[in-house]
Amino acid sequence: MSSVASAPAAATGESEWVESRLVASLMRTTYTSQLMGIAVIPILFGVLADDAPLRWLVAWVLAATAAAAVRGWVLHRFATTVVHETAAAQLAFFRRWRISFPAVALVWGLTMPLFFDDAPLGDQFVCWLMVAGMAMFATITMAAELTTLRLFLDTLMLSSLAHILWHIGFERPLHGPYQYWVALLLVLFWAVLREAGRRLHVTLRRNFELQYRNAQLIESLTRQTQAALDAVAIKxxxxxxxxxxxxxxxxxxxxxxxxxxxxxxxxxxxxxxxxxxxxxxxxxxxxxxxxxxxxxGQVHLRVGPVDLAQLARELELQHGPLAAARGLRLRVHAAPAIAHSDVMMLRRIAGNLLSNAIKYTARGGVLLSLRLRRGVPVLEVWDTGPGIPPGQEQEVFREFVKLPGHGGTEDGFGLGLYIVSRLAHVLGHPLTLRSRVGRGTLVRLVLEPTDAEAAARRAALAVSQLTSMPWVRA
The missing domain is CATH 1.10.287 (Helix Hairpins)
Incomplete structure (x- = not known):
């Protein structure tokens, strides 16, 4: 398994990402204690071959081998498959198979009946060293996941202590103080390992938290740098x-x-x-x-009631002569309605839409419609122009875009619809476009009531929205 932590995914929270990295670290470092445990099994068998009943010793070897095999499969599966999945999937897999860790500890705790107070002192000393070594290695390699470490240590120590206490209370109660000292030392050793594991875990967790925050900072700086480069390119x-x-x-x-x-x-x-x-x-x-x-972001808003019928009359007087000069018919249908918006900005939007429609249309006409739709005022501009090819509807709302082969674009600047989309976004009026090549185009502006404070915030964020504006395709 690679020791390099992957960068945090955008949708992964800090806590989940840190937990997944801690689990990955545990699974990686546990290989050391796994190999040590497998190597110690035949050594312990050789040490106790002449001291413990053979059938119980063989049963323990089989149990230890089976537990090691299960945990080995878990480690291998995580390293080859699960580590490439999401943080949530890694945590779910680990929680499902966490039981394999205390299972190994239980098997090693069951070595106590094989040697404690029965084998020669030299053999007991060797066995104690192996059990203590397993506990210390577990503390070092499993500290990344504190719950798992505690399960391992608690299972190992409680199973060992249980046999010692049973031995003291029922089997040889008058044997002497040796067993009591062993029990006391085991409890102290247990407490020391738990505290050492906790401190090591805190250090590891802080390291991964720092990694996450550094990655987030780098990502933020990268986005800001790209935004600055985009702004320079646009300028x-x-x-x-x-x-x-x-x-x-x-x-x-x-x-x-x-x-x-x-x-x-x-x-x-x-x-x-x-x-x-x-x-x-x-x-x-x-x-x-x-x-x-x-x-x-220096757009000054004056939000208030707008008489749409009056606005339609003003637009007809302003753009009617231009349409007539091009041999087009400008029709205006306006229902009596009041919109809550900025009258100057709304007039600018409607004027740009009409100018754009007249400029693109070679024959036929242009329709300006102001009506109520489900109780909400809607402004629509229809034209019989060449239409917009599929896939290019969004492009016409970008700055300096002129569609090739469309009449009327050669004398324009490619800013009209871009400004329309920006103003519509600031006012909170959803803008939609529908077009058919050779048939014409419909641009619809839903005049939902403008919230002055929200509009001011959107206007202030205009600089960070240089490259594109949100709009909805009908």
Whole structure:
């Protein structure tokens, strides 16, 4: 088994992970005492071959071999299979087979009737050394799991002490003080081993707790470093895309100005183009300012009642001429309803959705619907545009994304729907999208009541949510 503890899993709590590492340490170090116990069995048989009844000695050897075999199987199974499973699975396996440890202790405690006060003192001394060695090795190798260590020591010492006390009380009550001193020394030895095991266990537990916390700290630092790298990457894309998008209208303004200077009589033809280029630059700066405020968390909320019918009329007046100029029909259906939200941010969301729908739609129309659905106001924008290919629905809500081959994207900045998703998240309005290629797209905003405090917290966390925004696919 490897001696390197695995890193804590994200879903594993500290207590469970530490317990699983302690169990793994116990199973790993127990191999030492397991090998020692197997090696001592024939030695003890040889020492007591002339002192103990052969049938009882053989029975003990068979019992000790069987107990060692069972515990050996448990150790092997854990090392080859269970150690690769979850912490919970490791603990469940260990608890199921923990009985194999005190079973070994019981077998060794039963050596006492084979030699105590019957074998020559030299042989008794050798047997006592073997039993004491087993107890000390167990204290060192099993200290990682305190309950198991105590079960082992208690079983070994109680079974040994029980025979000594029975021997004193019933078999040879007047033999002398020797047995009493042995019983007292056994109790003291037992207490010392339990305390030594407890202290060693505390040290091991603290080491694994420290490992867990260090791993959590490293993981946290890794996440923060990755977040910083992501932020830098986004800012680089931000600057590159903004510079690319702003270059064309600014260059056009320069050309128009030169043209107007050299041929002033063309002012009627050039002036509208200058206005369009200026509008494009202003639109870009508006989007960049919105994005900067969102990503700095400096969004000021004014949550209150919003008259949706009035909002629909304002949006129709604002976007109707743009739709008509593109040969589209803008229809507005608004039911009398009140939403609890920030009117400026909601207007910005709806305006971006309408602008996006009109920009993408080459023929047909756009529908703005404000209605009640199960008592909750719902804002929907339908269009008859090209639709969004399957698998790319989420991409349109990322910053600087322009879908290739879609009309209307060449003069955009890829910020509209990104800002919509961010604002919707801040306000707590679930945003969904449904689209069919060649048929059009539906974007739905459920205007659940905005909690001002919760919205302020989400706005303050905007910087940590640079790379993606949660949204729900319909």
């Amino acid at each position: 680089n894309r931000f600057l590159a895309s903004a510079a690319h998008d702003i270059r064309q209208p600014v260059h056009a303004l320069s050309l128009y100005a030169d043209w107007l200077g050299s041929e002033p009589e063309l002012v009627r033809e050039i002036a509208p183009r200058i206005v369009e280029s200026t509008k494009a630059v202003n639109a870009l700066f508006d989007s960049l300012f919105d994005l900067a405020r969102l990503e700095s």
